[in-house]
Amino acid sequence: MLHFFRTIIKSKVGAIVAIAMLCLLALAFVAADVSGNRGVGGASSGTIAKVGGESVTAADLNNGVNEALQRVRQQDPTLSMTGFVARGGLDIILNDLIDLKALFDFGKDNDIVAGDRLIDSELQRQGALQPQAIPRDTVATRLIARMLLAPAEYGAVMPAEMAWRYSQLLGESRTGTVVVLPSLAFAPQQAPGNAQLAAFYKSHTNAFIRPERRVIRYATFGPDAVKNVPAPTDAEIAKRYDADKAQYAALERRAITQVVAPTEAAAKAIDAEVKAGKSLDASASEKGLAAAKLGPLGKPELSAQSAPAVADAVFAAAKGQVVTARSPLGWYVVRVEAVDTRPARSLAEVKTEIATTLATEKRRAAVTDYLTKIEEQFEGGSNLPEVAAKLGLQLQDTPPLTADGAVYQAPGQGVSPALKPILKTAFSMEENQPQVAEAEPGKTFIVYDVTSVSPSAPAPMNEILGDVKLAYALDMGAANAKAEALKVQAALRKGEKVDAIVARIGKKLPPVERVGMSRPQLVQMQQAGRPVPPPIRLLFAMAKGSVKVQEAPGKRGWFVVVLDTIQPGAVDRKDPAIAAAQRGLGKASGTEYSEALRNAITANVGATRNEAAIKALRDQLSGKAAAE
16 A cells, blocks of 8 residues: 555655645745746736735746756756746746735835845845845845735744644654545546647646656767877976975984973973883873874974974984973973985986976876867867867767756666766757867867757647547546545445445455554655655644545556544653644745735735736747747
């Protein structure tokens, strides 16, 4: 049974996916500059809605939709404008725009304004003082909305008794009964005719939108493609040796343990105790001082850290010797722990090392020059096949790819690793506009272009006839399954036994499932990113003994869920978690107060919508206007 739940959840057209996307769209819009100037699509500036004394224009809505889509694409690169609008993105953003205009109008009528200094401060806080970075009226609207809603949101307190009850909920366990009514079990037995399928397809076009697909033509090569790179000459090696002479000079480094004493007498006392056999750490500790281990350090480094006199004394001492020396900070007592000496290296000794370094640098410079010449050929009008032929490279074509790197209609197949770094660029460039890029720094380079772009649009019915037939069967079956689910719900409420009810249906159904889970287990599943079966989620939102019906994602069936038992978690009234619950619940209730106030203000101000203009913009953004 749980396997059946998981199969339903994985539906690509699942309702939960749609709801999650709508929530993401709303969050994206809130974070966006809803009145920015970066919108595209050619929308006019006609009025979309009147809100009190304010107007929402088509340009406002167009800009908001474009900005929100860009943010959502960071999570779902394959989402097109058509899909965005089909999933309700335009409506969500329009509602938020209306609310913001209503808040602004309400604030203006009640003398709540954002002064120039406050606006300047907000722009400075956002680092947006450049001209036209964010329009000042947009900032003013945001500030007024914040001033109106903040008092409702902040300071909400939840009573301790309610917080205790809530804490019990966090540890509770629930058991229930689930009846599954798959749509296909209730689908019409007779196959639909062509006219029925055509009518269904026309009324459900948005369910068959394909993502944008692109075919990338490419060839890869490495640094070895650059031939005849000259080897370093003896003169070049000698010049590099002279330039880096300090690197090859004799070097002496020392590791030390040091104590800084405040007076000469204290330093001499420590020195005497160490020479008598006591450790430097112990002697320093007894006098309230600390010994520090340093190094290995060269003489210049030690001199900079302490004083030249200290460095002279340390580098004149043998390993194991203790010396004292004065510095501006006080008197140093230093024990030499280790001495590392490296003799000077002659040109002959490091010639091979320098030659290798120079050869690498020359090849890197040659490759850079090589790539520059390829770009110059592209800029001069050469196409990709011509350049590939000159380079002796074999071009390849990818299968149609979506923006997330998946092979279209080939589950489990993805783009070659070499193409991942250029995928984003490939989905923003024009066809047959070749580019050169570094696929793997210093190792792999790629020349490529896009040979085919299939825009996001509803798939032609004749190409997806099987999908249309399945969707039709699910749609018809889901309606019948819902009717049967309501009958099961009514029978259960009358006290009939669930097994008898299911047997009476006369269909081959999955067995009735008795399920149970604790809320901590539910939280673990969610935190681990594992899908939670919809009936389980519903089980934790019901009252004991109640019966609810729930549609499965993608119209794949209906659930009838009965909550049988609730076992509260054991929480002591003195548990610190209760105070944390009070704070969390207070914040949540504050958010609800703020939302309620926002809705009330919008209703008070009043809004009228220009449905014809909204439809025109929706059709324009979804591509219907162009198709017509």
